[in-house]
Amino acid sequence: MTSEYRIKQLSIFAPNTPGTLAEIAKIFLDNEVNISAFCIAEANNFGVVRAVVDKPDAVFAAFEKKNYLLKFTDVVAVKMSDVPGGLYDVASKFGAAGLNIEYAYASRSTTTPTLVVYVSNTNISLEAAVEKILASGLVLVRAAEMRI
Amino acid sequence: MFWNEKMETLRGKELQELQLKRLKETVARTQNIGFYQKMFAEAGIRPEDIKTLDDLSKIPFTKKADLRGGYPFGFLAVPMSRINRIHTTSGTTGKPTVVAYTKNDLNSWSELIARNLTMVGLREGDMFQNASNYSLFTGGLGFHYGAERIGCAVVPAGVGNTKRQIEMIQDFGVNAIHCTPSYAMHLTEVAEDMHANLDSLRIGVFGAEAWSENMRRDLENRLNIKAYDSYGMSELFGPGVAFECPEQDGLHIWHDCYIVEIIDPKTGEVLPAGEKGEMVVTPLVKEAMPLLRYRTGDITMLMEDDCPCGRGQKIARLFGRSDDMLTVRGINVFPSQIEHVLKNIPEVGDQFMVYIDRVNHLDEMTIDVEINKHLFSGELSDLARLQNKIGKALHETLTLRANVQLVEPGSLPRFEGKAKRVVDRRTI
Ligand SMILES: [Zn+2]
Numbered sequence: 001m002t003s004e005y006r007i008k009q010l011s012i013f014a015p016n017t018p019g020t021l022a023e024i025a026k027i028f029l030d031n032e033v034n035i036s037a038f039c040i041a042e043a044n045n046f047g048v049v050r051a052v053v054d055k056p057d058a059v060f061a062a063f064e065k066k067n068y069l070l071k072f073t074d075v076v077a078v079k080m081s082d083v084p085g086g087l088y089d090v091a092s093k094f095g096a097a098g099l100n101i102e103y104a105y106a107s108r109s110t111t112t113p114t115l116v117v118y119v120s121n122t123n124i125s126l127e128a129a130v131e132k133i134l135a136s137g138l139v140l141v142r143a144a145e146m147r148i
Numbered sequence: 149m150f151w152n153e154k155m156e157t158l159r160g161k162e163l164q165e166l167q168l169k170r171l172k173e174t175v176a177r178t179q180n181i182g183f184y185q186k187m188f189a190e191a192g193i194r195p196e197d198i199k200t201l202d203d204l205s206k207i208p209f210t211k212k213a214d215l216r217g218g219y220p221f222g223f224l225a226v227p228m229s230r231i232n233r234i235h236t237t238s239g240t241t242g243k244p245t246v247v248a249y250t251k252n253d254l255n256s257w258s259e260l261i262a263r264n265l266t267m268v269g270l271r272e273g274d275m276f277q278n279a280s281n282y283s284l285f286t287g288g289l290g291f292h293y294g295a296e297r298i299g300c301a302v303v304p305a306g307v308g309n310t311k312r313q314i315e316m317i318q319d320f321g322v323n324a325i326h327c328t329p330s331y332a333m334h335l336t337e338v339a340e341d342m343h344a345n346l347d348s349l350r351i352g353v354f355g356a357e358a359w360s361e362n363m364r365r366d367l368e369n370r371l372n373i374k375a376y377d378s379y380g381m382s383e384l385f386g387p388g389v390a391f392e393c394p395e396q397d398g399l400h401i402w403h404d405c406y407i408v409e410i411i412d413p414k415t416g417e418v419l420p421a422g423e424k425g426e427m428v429v430t431p432l433v434k435e436a437m438p439l440l441r442y443r444t445g446d447i448t449m450l451m452e453d454d455c456p457c458g459r460g461q462k463i464a465r466l467f468g469r470s471d472d473m474l475t476v477r478g479i480n481v482f483p484s485q486i487e488h489v490l491k492n493i494p495e496v497g498d499q500f501m502v503y504i505d506r507v508n509h510l511d512e513m514t515i516d517v518e519i520n521k522h523l524f525s526g527e528l529s530d531l532a533r534l535q536n537k538i539g540k541a542l543h544e545t546l547t548l549r550a551n552v553q554l555v556e557p558g559s560l561p562r563f564e565g566k567a568k569r570v571v572d573r574r575t576i
Binding site for chain 2: 011013015041042043044045046048067068069070071072073102103
């Protein structure tokens with residue numbers, strides 16, 4: 001089953017104004033949400049906060065209620081070996097499989113280092129990408145495991 | 149269908165004779181006003197010198213500032229005992245301009261509104277919701293009496309309390325609404341949120357600010373109505389001076405009541421049909437406050453083609469108001485141009501704001517744009533692409549670079565009444 005590797009990432013639009021991040025963090029806190037992976041991507045005067053959390057649906061509704069602009073994005077989480085070259089191993093296997101990493105960021109949620117990856121989906125479905133990743137010998141984290 | 153077919157379709161010699169007769173009467177009336185006595189003396193002309201319509205060009209222009217100088221009643225051509233109503237125009241600086249009406253003026257004005265509303269399909273028995281300011285602003289009472297005149301049931305809703313406005317449309321079965329286009333947009337959003345059923349609504353009459361074809365399409369689709377542009381100005385009675393017919397291609401201005409000239413705003417030279425310039429209007433049936441060659445400050449042009457509806461020569465929808473015109477780095481910009489660009493980009497939401505600053509002696513234009521909630525992908529790269537796309541489209545139209553800031557839907561101010569989308573923060 002490839003769908004168990006589909007991880008729901010929250011992508012939250014965040015204007016570059018003082019206090020925005022604190023406000024977002026407060027919503028996570030108020031909803032007792034545990035964040036397993038998190039990053040802020042920034043462009044010219046605005047950003048997108050990306051987060052993998054344990055209660056995505058509940059917190060999505062909480063953000064919407066506060067008029068935030070947000071969306072679920074399907075990502076995968078790849079285990080990396082905790083030795084020099086761990087990232088290279090992942091990146092080169094993606095390359096060899098013809099998978100384009102649009103962006104990636106590290107997570108501390110499992111016992112081993114994990115890389116959250118958004119695969120460019122212009123010419124491949126998530127299911128097909130998951131199959132290719134597994135076939136390359138890499139280990140993917142199941143959505144259920146991310147939430148611990 | 150016509151309200152006054154003879155006058156609405158009058159043309160050629162018959163029209164010119166009527167215009168000349170009324171122009172002479174108007175010139176005579178202006179001689180009761182100190183300002184015009186002085187103007188004629190200084191220009192070396194006498195009222196009798198106006199023998200043909202072409203002689204109009206001998207008369208100097210009257211400007212908005214001249215009227216302000218006459219505050220409050222310096223431009224009255226009749227004794228106060230004949231005044232039946234007073235309105236004022238919102239002055240952005242200092243005192244407002246007072247406009248006054250005799251009984252005949254009020255009658256002429258509502259006649260014009262009756263023509264307009266009949267032209268777009270309103271009939272006796274229709275219900276007309278006037279979501280317009282009823283106080284000193286001419287939009288409220290002007291439309292009110294015109295709609296009553298054709299036999300509509302008028303709902304004098306006034307401005308604000310949008311939910312209540314929507315409930316009335318729904319519960320009363322309102323057929324037509326009049327308001328500003330930006331308020332119509334706000335009403336649409338709220339109605340959609342309320343899942344209101346506005347099926348009875350057929351006609352929207354929108355005026356008092358410039359609005360684009362895209363905004364029209366948007367309002368027509370979302371409210372399932374026909375939306376018509378209304379033009380007017382308090383100094384020329386108020387709304388109803390010019391109005392779109394069902395062709396929705398330019399506005400019929402009532403030539404039996406107004407002589408229209410288009411001039412080069414810099415040189416004052418009169419321009420031919422098809423050329424864009426400032427509209428100068430000489431009203432022909434105003435008693436209390438006759439005006440000659442009044443500079444409206446509105447940029448439009450006389451259209452060359454006849455209209456299939458049979459009425460007279462049209463003016464184009466406004467390109468902008470010279471008061472609204474911004475000069476940024478020496479380039480003339482109209483907020484309506486910005487709106488037009490943004491409305492053509494689907495990922496852009498409903499509202500925008502323009503800020504002009506001076507940074508290191510250079511003008512900087514910043515435009516805050518709401519994102520369309522339904523087209524947000526969650527991807528930073530898509531947003532960056534959108535930001536670029538907006539910047540490029542604006543640059544193409546305005547020949548000016550602008551900083552585009554993307555903001556969340558619902559975060560920019562909504563306007564009830566005249567939208568103030570431009571904030572000029574430059575200090576000189
Ligand atoms: Zn027509």
